Amino acid sequence: MRNAEPPHAGPLRYVALGDSQTEGVGDGDDTVGLRGFADRLAEHLAAAHPGLLYANLAVRGRLAGRIRAEQLGPALELRPDVATVVAGVNDLLRPRFDAAEVAGELEEMFAALTAAGARVATATFPDVGRIAPLARPLRPRVDELNARVRAAAARHGVAVAETARAAVATDPRMWSTDRLHASPLGHARIAAALAEALGVPGSDDAWQRPLPPLRPRTAVRTAAAELGWAAGFLGPWLGRRLRGTSSGDGRTPKRPEPLPVA
Template identity: 45%
Template structure:
């Protein structure tokens, strides 16, 4: 791959991970790794354009139906696709169907951009991940295979020790903190051929004393009440946190930073 290439446009496709949860801005919206990456790319390319089609909660079938045709038609220099993880977390998941849909997405996107970027999504330590790990790793095997066949770049976030550290995950235990998103942006930046701005993004934060037993139990109860039970309720009723929600940045337009402010 070319070193320090100049790209003029970026389109991102996916779910809450790409939308930017839980990198919260003062106005209540989310920033996230894709916005941070766009800011870096825009600083190198005047008139740089960016669209973020991601919507939280979307399954790979919804991504293929709702986002992939739009992204393909935009003809951006770089397209990122991260999807399928929400499917693996459902009680019933047809991995054959997930593979077929991911294949369809890649086959439609790869010819319509200069560089397609796929990812092995990060996963934090803990018992919830252990239950779904076989499905996740089956998903990542599909990603690796598709990348090899279609010339896509794979960003290995799953293998990064820093992104399995619970301190880089929000209290909902499903989404990265601002620091986690910063590291993902750095990982994609380097994978696109740019010089490292943080060569140690894979290294976890310095060790710290773990919280005491009482604090851990209090956090577990709060997590179950505020996040786990509502999540289970949506799974059982077939609802999604993204129902009725529009894409974050639905048009491929010049990027001027969050809220039109300075680039971060």
């Protein structure tokens, strides 16, 4: 893996910053435990760097500014050799979304982590309108945020997993039933994309390969699926916004200290 000299002696350290995707929502549950792309990326890294220590500071529902405020300081204290910063989707779902402001929060994290000697990776976001048709009006927001993330990453030597440009990223099997979080398969592909972006030994572009064709759905089944999704997931999400609550209220990071990868 391409990296500068570690900022400390001892095993390689990987620290993940972000929201629900990094926490692992969609891959497991709160009963059996969440896995997610960060856990899976830690496994890729541990295969190449035995003894790797891994911490995950992500908390679901967090906006980019709060991630910077709450997670950046603790991440720097852990002296990571590798860090991932994946955030912004919660922001672009808000009515008062400002792509420049969100990208600025991400860039502050890129700058601080790379200045501390960490090799940093991030990811772009696929077209949400192809995952949830009711979200098609958000496409310009996603495109603008991706463009700004790419530019910020380039300024700081941050590796970018271009999941936005992979056709497989919008395959419905890559997403959980809420269409906001990746499925176990989706998390596995994101981890592989980040591993390739970081140049982890043994990684390649196989994560981009398409899945076997799906049987086409009838218009009736498609409409029923959209109504079911709106009632089961969109409605409750809007309800939390109106109440000013978050799915992450009262939650703390699942893995705040660097631990060996099981």
